[in-house]
Amino acid sequence: xxxxxxxxxxxxxxxxxxxxxxxxxxxxxxxxxxxxxxxxxxxxxxxxxxxxxxxxxxxxxxxxxxxxxxxxxxxxxxxxxxxxxxxxxxxxxxxxxxxxxxxxxxxxxxxxxxxxxxxxxxxxxxxxxxxxxxxxxxxxxxxxxxxxxxxxxxxxxxxxxxxxxxxxxxxxxxxxxxxxxxxxxxxxxxxxxxxxxxxxxxxxxxxxxxxxxxxxxxxxxxxxxxxxxxxxxxxxxxxxxxxxxxxxxxxxxxxxxxxxxxxxxxxxxxxxxxxxxxxxxxxxxxxxxxxxxxxxxxxxxxxxxxxxxxxxxxxxxxxxxxxxxxxxxxxxxxxxxxxxxxxxxxxxxxxxxxxxxxxxxxxxxxxxxxxxxxxxxxxxxxxxxxxxxxxxxxxxxxxxxxxxxxxxxxxxxxxxxxxxxxxxxxxxxxxxxxxxxxxxxxxxxxxxxxxxxxxxxxxxxxxxxxxxxxxxxxxxxxxxxxxxxxxxxxxxxxxxxxxxxxxxxxxxxxxxxxxxxxxxxxxxxxxxxxxxxxxxxxxxxxxxxxxxxxxxxxxxxxxxxxxxxxxxxxxxxxxxxxxxxxxxxxxxxxxxxxxxxxxxxxxxxxxxxxxxxxxxxxxxxxxxxxxxxxxxxxxxxxxxxxxxxxxxxxxxxxxxxxxxxxxxxxxxxxxxxxxxxxxxxxxxxxxxxxxxxxxxxxxxxxxxxxxxxxxxxxxxxxxxxxxxxxxxxxxxxxxxxxxxxxxxxxxxxxxxxxxxxxxxxxxxxxxxxxxxxxxxxxxxxxxxxxxxxxxxxxxxxxxxxxxxxxxxxxxxxxxxxxxxxxxxxx
Ligand code: MIG
Numbered sequence: 099x100x101x102x103x104x105x106x107x108x109x110x111x112x113x114x115x116x117x118x119x120x121x122x123x124x125x126x127x128x129x130x131x132x133x134x135x136x137x138x139x140x141x142x143x144x145x146x147x148x149x150x151x152x153x154x155x156x157x158x159x160x161x162x163x164x165x166x167x168x169x170x171x172x173x174x175x176x177x178x179x180x181x182x183x184x185x186x187x188x189x190x191x192x193x194x195x196x197x198x199x200x201x202x203x204x205x206x207x208x209x210x211x212x213x214x215x216x217x218x219x220x221x222x223x224x225x226x227x228x229x230x231x232x233x234x235x236x237x238x239x240x241x242x243x244x245x246x247x248x249x250x251x252x253x254x255x256x257x258x259x260x261x262x263x264x265x266x267x268x269x270x271x272x273x274x275x276x277x278x279x280x281x282x283x284x285x286x287x288x289x290x291x292x293x294x295x296x297x298x299x300x301x302x303x304x305x306x307x308x309x310x311x312x313x314x315x316x317x318x319x320x321x322x323x324x325x326x327x328x329x330x331x332x333x334x335x336x337x338x339x340x341x342x343x344x345x346x347x348x349x350x351x352x353x354x355x356x357x358x359x360x361x362x363x364x365x366x367x368x369x370x371x372x373x374x375x376x377x378x379x380x381x382x383x384x385x386x387x388x389x390x391x392x393x394x395x396x397x398x399x400x401x402x403x404x405x406x407x408x409x410x411x412x413x414x415x416x417x418x419x420x421x422x423x424x425x426x427x428x429x430x431x432x433x434x435x436x437x438x439x440x441x442x443x444x445x446x447x448x449x450x451x452x453x454x455x456x457x458x459x460x461x462x463x464x465x466x467x468x469x470x471x472x473x474x475x476x477x478x479x480x481x482x483x484x485x486x487x488x489x490x491x492x493x494x495x496x497x498x499x500x501x502x503x504x505x506x507x508x509x510x511x512x513x514x515x516x517x518x519x520x521x522x523x524x525x526x527x528x529x530x531x532x533x534x535x536x537x538x539x540x541x542x543x544x545x546x547x548x549x550x551x552x553x554x555x556x557x558x559x560x561x562x563x564x565x566x567x568x569x570x571x572x573x574x575x576x577x578x579x580x581x582x583x584x585x586x587x588x589x590x591x592x593x594x595x596x597x598x599x600x601x602x603x604x605x606x607x608x609x610x611x612x613x614x615x616x617x618x619x620x621x622x623x624x625x626x627x628x629x630x631x632x633x634x635x636x637x638x639x640x641x642x643x644x645x646x647x648x649x650x651x652x653x654x655x656x657x658x659x660x661x662x663x664x665x666x667x668x669x670x671x672x673x674x675x676x677x678x679x680x681x682x683x684x685x686x687x688x689x690x691x692x693x694x695x696x697x698x699x700x701x702x703x704x705x706x707x708x709x710x711x712x713x714x715x716x717x718x719x720x721x722x723x724x725x726x727x728x729x730x731x732x733x734x735x736x737x738x739x740x741x742x743x744x745x746x747x748x749x750x751x752x753x754x755x756x757x758x759x760x761x762x763x764x765x766x767x768x769x770x771x772x773x774x775x776x777x778x779x780x781x782x783x784x785x786x787x788x789x790x791x792x793x794x795x796x797x798x799x800x801x802x803x804x805x806x807x808x809x810x811x812x813x814x815x816x817x818x819x820x821x822x823x824x825x826x827x828x829x830x831x832x833x834x835x836x837x838x839x840x841x842x843x844x845x846x847x848x849x850x851x852x853x854x855x856x857x858x859x860x861x862x863x864x865x866x867x868x869x870x871x872x873x874x875x876x877x878x879x880x881x882x883x884x885x886x887x888x889x890x891x892x893x894x895x896x897x898x899x900x901x902x903x904x905x906x907x908x909x910x911x912x913x914x915x916x917x918x919x920x921x922x923x924x
Contacts, residue, residue, distance in 0.1 A: 141253060141254050141256065142253070143251050143252070143253045143264070144166075144184065144251060144252055144253070145231075145248065145249045145250075145251040146163055146166055146168065146182070146230075146231035146249035146250050146251070147163030147164065147165070147166070147231065147249075148163055148228065148229070148230070148231060149161040149162065149163055149168070149215065149226055149228060149231050150162065150163060150164060152208060152210065152215050152226075154208055157171060157172040157173075157201055157206060158170070158171050158172075159171075159172075159208055159215075159217050161215060161226050161231075162186065163231060165184075165185060165186065166182065166183065166184050166185065166186065167182075167183045167186040167188070168180065168181065168182055168183075168226070168231070168233070168250070169181040169182075169183070169188060170217050170224055170226070171199075172201075172206040172217060172219055173199060173200065173201065173202070173359065173376070174200065174201075174202040174219075174372070174375070175202075175204060175219045175220045175221045175222070176219075176221050176222060176361060176362040176368065176372050177359055177360070177361050177362070177372055177375075177376065178217065178219070178222065178224045178235070178359070178360045179199075179357065179358070179359045179360075180224070180233060180250075180356075180357070180358055180359075180360065181355055181356065181357045182250045182252070182263065182355065182356040182357075183355070184252050184261055188355070189354075189355050189556075190556060192553075192554065192555075192556045193330055194332070194554075194566045194569060194570065194596060194598060195328075195330050195376070195377050195596060195597040195598040196330060196376050196377060196598070197378065197598070197601075199376075200375065200376075204219075204220060205219070205220060206218060206219045212228070213227065213228055213229070214226055214227050214228055215228070220238070221237065221238055221362055222235055222236065222237055222238070222360075222362045223235065223236045223237075223238075223240075224360070225245075230249055231249040231250070232245060232246040232248075232249060233245070233246050233250070234246060235325065235360050235362070237323070237362065237364065241321075241323065243318075243320070243323055243325045243362070244267055244318070244325055244327070244360060245267060245268055246265070246266065246267055246268075247266045247267055247268045247345070247346050248266045250263075250264065250265050250356055251263075251264045251266075252264065252356065255352070255353060258353065258547075258559070258561065260353045260354070261353070262350060262351070262352055262353070263331070263350060263351055263353075263354065263355065263356035264348065264349075264350040264356070265329075265348065265349055265350065265356055265358065266346050266347070266348040267346070267347045267348070268345060268346060268347070269339065269340040269343075269344065269345055269346050269347040270320045270321070272320065272321070272728055273288065273318055273319070273320040273340070273347075274286045274287075274288050274318070274319045274320070274721070274728075274731040275287040275288050275290075275316050275317070275318055275319075275339045275347070276316065276317045276319070276366070276626070276629055276719070276721065277313070277315050277316040277317045277326070277626065277629055277630045278292060278294075278313055278314075278315065278316050278337065278626070278630060279294075279309075279311040279312065279313030279315075279595075279626065279627060279630045279632065280309050280310060280311045280313075280607055280608075280623050280626065280627055281307060281308075281309065281623075281626065282302055282303070282304055282305065282306055282307075282309060282619050282622075282623060283304065283305050283307070283622075284622070284732075284734060285622050285625060285626060285719060285721075285732075285733075285734035286721075286731050286732055286734070287316065287337075287339045288339050288340055288731075289339060289340055289341055289344075290337075290338075290339050290341055291336070291337065291338045291339070291341040291342065292307050292308070292336070292337045292338075292339075293307055293308045293334065293335070293336050293337075294308055294312035294313070294314055294334065294335040294336075294337075294565060295308045295312065295334045295335075295564065295565065296308070296310055296311060296312055296536035296537075296544075296564060296565050296567070296568060296594045296595075296596075297309060297310065297536055297543070297544070298310070298534065298536050298538035298543070298544075298593075298608075299608060299609065300609045300643070301609055301610075301611050301642075301643045301644075302608065302609065302610070304615060304619060309607075309608065310536060310568075310593050310594050310595070310607075310608045311594060311595045311596070311599075311605070311627075311632075312332070312335070312565040312595070312596050312597075313595075313596070313597050313627075313630045313631065313632070314328065314329040314330065314331060314335050314337075314349070314597060315327070315328040315329070315373055315597055315630055315631065316337065316339075317366055317369050317370070317629065318347070319366065319721065319725045319731060322364075322725060322726035323363055323364045324363035324364060324365055324366045324368070324369050324725055325360065325361060325362050325363055325369060326359075326360075326361035326363075326369035326370075326372070326373055327349070327358050327359070327360060327361070328358060328359040328361060328373060328376065328377075328597070329349045329351070329357070329358045330357055330358065330359065330597065331351040331353075331354045331355065331356070331357060332354065332562055332563070332564075332565045332566050332596060333351040333352045333353040333354045333561055333562055333565070334351065334352045334353075334561070334564075334565075335349065335350070335351040335352075335565075336348075336349065336350050336351070337349045352561065353561055353562060354562060359376060361373060361376075365722075365725065366629070366721065366722045366725055367714065367718075367722060370629055370631070370713065370714070370715055371712065371713035371714065372713075373631055373713075374631060374713030375713060377597050377598040377600070377601075377631055378598060378600065378601040379600060379601070379633070379709055379710050379711075379713055380600045380601070380604070380633050380634050380706075380709060380710060381587065381601070381710065382587065382706060382707065382710050382834075382841055383587060383589060383604070383634060383706065384528070384586070384587040384588075384589055384836065384837045385699070385703060385808050385809070385836035385837060386418040386419065386456050386528070386589075386807070386808045386809070386837075387418070387419070387529070387589045387604070387663075388664075388699050388702050388703060388706070388808070389416060389417065389418030389419065389664070389695070389696065389699070389807060389808050390415075390416055390417045390418060390419070390664050390665075390666075390692050390695060390696075391417070391418065391419035391420070391421065391458070391663075391664060391665035391666070392406060392410070392417055392419065392420055392421065392665070392666055392676065393419075393420075393421035393423070393458075393638075393665050393666065393667040393668075394406075394421070394423065394667060394668050394670075394675060395423040395424070395425075395667070395668065395669050395670040396422065396423035396424060396425035396426065396670065397420070397421070397422065397423070398422070398425045398426060398436070398439045398440070399438070399439035399440065400439060400440050400441070400446050403420065403422070403446065403450070404446070404449075404450075406420065406676060407420060407450055407453060407455050409676055409678060410676075410806070411453065411806060413677070413678045413685065413689070414689065414806065415677050415678065415685075415688065415689045415692055416692050416693060416695075416696045416804065416805060416806050416807060417454075417455065417692075417806070417807065418454065418455065418456055418807045418808055419455070419456050419457075419458055419528075419529065419589075419665070420450065420455045420456070420457060420458070421457075421458045421459075421460070421531060421665075421667075422457065422458070422459045422460065423460050423670075424460055424462070424497055425439065426439065426440055426443075426459060426460075429466065429498060429499075430462070430466070430496075430497040430498035430499075431465075431466050431468070431471055431473065431498055432461050432462060432465060432473060432518075433461070433473055433518050433519075433521065433522065434471075443525050444524075444525040444526060447525050447526035447527065448526050451526055451528075454806060454807030454809075454810055455807070456528035456529060456589070457526065457527050457528060457529075458527070458528065458529035458530065458531055458589065458591070459522060459527050459529075459530060459531065460530075460531045460532075460533055461530055461531065461532055461533075461575065462496065462497065462498075462532075462533050462534040462535070463503050463504065463506070463532075463534060463535050463537050463567075463571055464494070464496035464497065464498055464501030464502075464503060464534065464537075464539075465477055465483070465498070465501055465502055465503065465504065466498035466499055466500070466501055467493065467499075467500045467501060467502055473518065474502070476514070477502065477504060477514075478502075480510075480514070482504050482505065482508070482510070482511045482514060483502035483503060483504060483505065484502070484503050484504070484505045484545065484549050484550070484551065484560075485549070485550055486546070486548055486549055486550070487548035487549075487550065487559070492545055492546075492549045494539035494540070494541075494542060494545070495539065495540040495541060496534060496538065496539060496540055497534075503537060503545070504571075505551055505552055506567060506570035506571045506573070506574050507551040507552050507553045507554060507563050507566065507567070507570050508551075508552035508554075509552075509554060511552075511574070512570065512573065512574035512577065512578075513574075513578075515571075515574045515575070515578060516574050516575065516577050516578020516579070516581060516582075517578055517581075517582075518578070519575070519578050519579055519582055520582055523579065523582045523583055528588075528589060529588065529589030529590065529591070530575050530579060530588070530589075530590050530591075531590075531591045531592075532568070532571055532572045532575055532590065532591070532592045532593065532594075532603070533593050534593070535567060535568030535571045535572065535592060535593060535594040536564075536567070536568055536593070536594040537564075537567050537568065537594070544560075544564065545560045545564065546560065547559055547560050547561050548560070549563075551563035551567075565596050566596045567594065568592055568593065568594025568595055568596075568599075569592070569594065569595045569596045569598065569599040569602070571592070571594075572590055572592035572595070572599065572602050572603040573599075573601075573602045575590055575602075575603075576588060576590045576602035576603060577602070585838045585839050585840070586837055586838060587837055587838065587839065589604070590602060590603040590604065591603060591604045591605065591606060591663070592604075592605055593605070593606065593608055595632065597631060598631075599632065600631055600632050600633060600634070603634075604634035604635065604636075604662075604663050605627065605632050605634070605635045605663075606635065606636050606637065606638060606663065606665065606667075607620060607623045607624070607627075607635070607636070607637045607638070608638075608642075609638070609642045609643060609669075610637055610638050610641050610642050610643075611641050611642065611643050611644050612640060612641025612642075612643065612644035612645055612646040612650065612668075612672075613641060613644065613650075614650060614749060614750060614751060616637075616641055617641075617650065617653060617654055617657060617747070617749050618735075618749045620637035620654075620657065621657055621734070621735065621737075621747055621749065622734050623635075623637065624636065624637065624661050624662075624717055625717050625718075625719045625734065625737050628662070628715040628716055628717035628718070628719075629715055629718075629719065629722065633662055633706075633709045633715055633716045633717075634662050634663050634706075634716070635661065635662055635663055636658060636661035636662060636663030636664055636665055637654075637657070637658070637661065638665070638666070638667035638668070639651075639654045639655060639657075639658040639664070639665060639666035639667070640654050640666050640667070640668055640675050641654070641668075642667055642668060642669050643669045643672070644672070645672055645673060646675075647680070648680030648681065648684035649684075649751055649752075649786065650751070651675070651679075651680055651684065651688075652680070652684050652687050652688055652691075652786060653747065653748050653749065653786075653789075655677065655687075655688045655691050655692065656691050656747055656748065656789045657747040657749075658695075659691045659692070659694055659695045660717075660739045660743075660745045660747075661717075662702070662706075662716045662717065664695060677689065677692065683786070683787075687786060687787055690787070693804045696802065696804050696805060696808075697801045697802060697803075697804055698743075698799070698801065699802050699808065700800040700801065700802055700816065700831060700833070701740060701742070701743075701799055701800055701801070702716075702739075702740070703832060703833075703836075704740070704800070704830050704831050704832040705739070705740035705741075706832075707830075707832035707846075707848070708740070708830065708832075714741075716739070716740065717737050717738070717739060718737060718738045718740075718741065719733070719734065719736075719737050720733045720736050720737065720738075720759060720761060721733065723738065723761040724761050724762065730759075733759055735747070735749070735758075736758055736759055736790075741794070742793060742794045742797040742799060742829065743768075743791065743792070743793055743794075743797075743799070744758075744760060744761070744765065744790075744791070744792040744793075744794070745789070745790070745791055746758040746782075746789070746790040746791075747789060748784045748789050748790070753784050754783065754784055754785060755781055755782065755783055755784055756781070756782060756784050756790065757779045757780070757781055757782075758779065758780055758781075758782050758790045758792075759778070759779045760774060760775075760776035760777070760778065760779075760780060760792060761776050761777070762776045762777040763776045763777075763794060763795065764776065764794075764795035764823070765792040765793065765794060765795065766792060766793045766794075766795060766821050766882060766883060767782075767791075767792060768791035768792060768793055769788050769791065771882055771883055771906065771907065771908070773795070773883060774792070793819075793821050794821070794827065795821050795822065795823040795824075795825075795827065795883070796821060796822075796823030796825065796826070796827025796829075796853045796854070797819075797820075797821045797827060797829055797853075798818050798819070798820050798821075798829035798831070798851040798853060798862070799818075799819040799821075799829075800816055800817070800818055800819075800831045801816070801817040801818075801819060802816065802817075803817075808836075809836075812873065812874075813872070813873070813874045814874055814875075815874050815875070815876045815877060815878045815912065816831075816872075816874060816877055816878070816915070817877070817878045817879075817880060818851075818877050818878070818879050818880065819880045819882060820851075820853060820860075820862055820879060820880065820881050820882065821853075821882050821883055822855055822860055822881070822882065822883035822884050822885065823853055823854065823855055823860075824854075824855055824856055824857075825854065826852060826853070826854040827852075827853050827854070828850060828851065828852055828853075829850070829851045829853070830848065830849065830850055830851070831847075831848075831849040831851070832846065832847070832848055832849075833846065833847045833849070833870060833872050834846035834847065834870050835870070840870075844868060844869055845868070845869050845870050846868045846869070846870045847866055847867070847868040847869075847870040847871070847872065848866065848867045848868050849864060849865070849866045850864070850865050850866070850867075851863065851864055852864075852865075855884075857885055857886060858886060858923060858924045859921055859922060859923045859924065860881065860884060860921075860922045861919065861920065861921050861922075862879075862919070862920040862922075863918065863919050863920075864917055864918055864919075865918075872915070874915065875914060875915060876912050876913060876914055876915055877912065877913055877914075877915055877917075878910065878911075878912050879909075879910060879911050879912070879913065879920075880908055880909075880910050881908060881909045881910070881922060882907075882908050883907070884907070884909065884922070886924040887903070887924065888901070888903065888909050888922050888923070888924065889923065889924060890921075890922070890923040890924075891911060891920065891921070891922050891923075892920070892921045892923070893913055893917050893919070893920050893921075894917060894918050894919055898911060898913065900912075909922075
């Protein structure tokens, strides 16, 4: 590094000298006051001063104004982390969100000139302005994407110690904001002020804030360029996207460190992928978890559970998962059974399993204070429960009555809790549902601030641990199950979470309401969670509280068919809520869509793999496809499921038509095969029997035969729906055992299809990678949209004569799964 500034040590000692002088003077003034408190300086916000010095230790750069220090870490070519230490002492490195900070940047350099210090990677620059310590970021074209509007600042917190920490950046005129988890508001967060503090929000309303999750990650799109900010701070945190002052974007927290990652795009997809690089992705779910799930508060006794299960098979509506809500327990004591309602749970679960149902049970964090209850006794003896500042145990009321709560931020407690699932797994339970883990407490809402947490050795109060409590609970659940189930994939679902929760669990949006407004909200929330790093998400289909009519329920089933997680759920004081509860024509339509869900399972599973392996979200809002079109920043109805199927749920009663925006390119109407040119809105008929669905030209959409549950029958062939294109399009199919972790040892198959065509022919190429061999032998091709009458099929040099052409213009034939190149000609 080149430098012509004065020797830093000299400078620092000068500053210290001046400071001492100033302080001495103050002391002089202080002496003979009767009330010495008069002389105490008020607490004011402090701002970074003038950076006078830069230091480098490997990929870490330090800048100081003589008192406060700023650390700039080069994480990758696209990610830079900034930290502030008000008096030069950084907190120990620890994050539940980022388990290991990768250092992958190939090359980086520190530059200095009269105006600034600049840390540069191949793709981005972090500028530290000498005049005022403003920090800004630019890309390799010198385009500034993010810059401070005031220097980073802080304010001492007298009550708890530490600081409130603040960062304020400029907000451009047409800048849009996305992300932040489950906020129940417009997809574009521009103009909103929002808070992160996990909250049990029964029957939440539009714009209610905060809800169940804290995901301090947002994506900005401005002038067609995207970047992300991940403010990794677990304290109560606040975001203002041009709400108070339309020229400023701020984020701040009630404690902890001002620490954020700047994540460069330029595409929203790049930002999301980089965010997943930091916080991890969702493991592959067991295949059955992608099926339809039926839940209710609660199905009991056993006879009722069996009746519901039978209802599915009798009505021929596919279903894989059935849930037991809190009433299966003995007095709501976790890990126990109400023997009156469920005299022989193991027998019931195994008989359900024989009929294709996986049983998922709810487990809450509150443990009943009861010396005759083994879980409480073990927790008490080992001091596993949370305690208040004066060492009293934290007690609060939840479903079981008076409860204590395990400190899931303690690794020893997590280990113990994980082991408690042994008996449930032995009985055949396949999945666990963690509820009330914000944590929720009746009356008080949550724990008092003074509750202490072990925080993996980095101790803190509930102010610091609140937002991660639920995530650590489901982590303990997932890790415990994984150990007990050996090589089988556990299924977990959680209500609360913090960034990184996706490494351990799926999520649902909590206690929504049976209303059309909530259907809209659910659509937005699923898209938002998807771009915020929570890929496996869904809503309570039908609405948790209140009564949907048949139409609303069916429209919700349609949305749910294209939610990564598909589960109907309802509160105990509502009418029966199964897919056949509303009579015809609803039952038939619900069946048709749930069947569609099952046919598309190989497609969804492949999309899940793209998420797990590469960090792509499963749902992608339109803006993610075309972020350079400003109008798209405000579209929140349409999204794609994976990258091939565009979905637009119908969210108004009695709607028989609606407009749908199609991104550029050619799209097939899924129902009619009509080809439409994208880049504009089209009007689509929306009778209750259908919903707007479009498939991108050139796609290969794999399909399984409809089954009543995943794995009901051996797959004998896979149907490949191939949509004609006149430009090259790639599609992927991922296959593996579906329920083990063998994929971690590369036992899987990733197939790639390349489709291209012109007015005389269509070609389909296949290549594959991986070590897995599926049992089926052949493909059943269904070719859609050929612009010519096909006469000839040549596969790997051989002519295939057996094919059929149908009245709707499609053509079908079968061939071995091993093909390499197919040519269909005129
Ligand atoms: O205080 O377990 O969001 O899905 O059915 C209510 C009973 C507790 C809230 C969950 C809901 C669940 C319910 N629970």
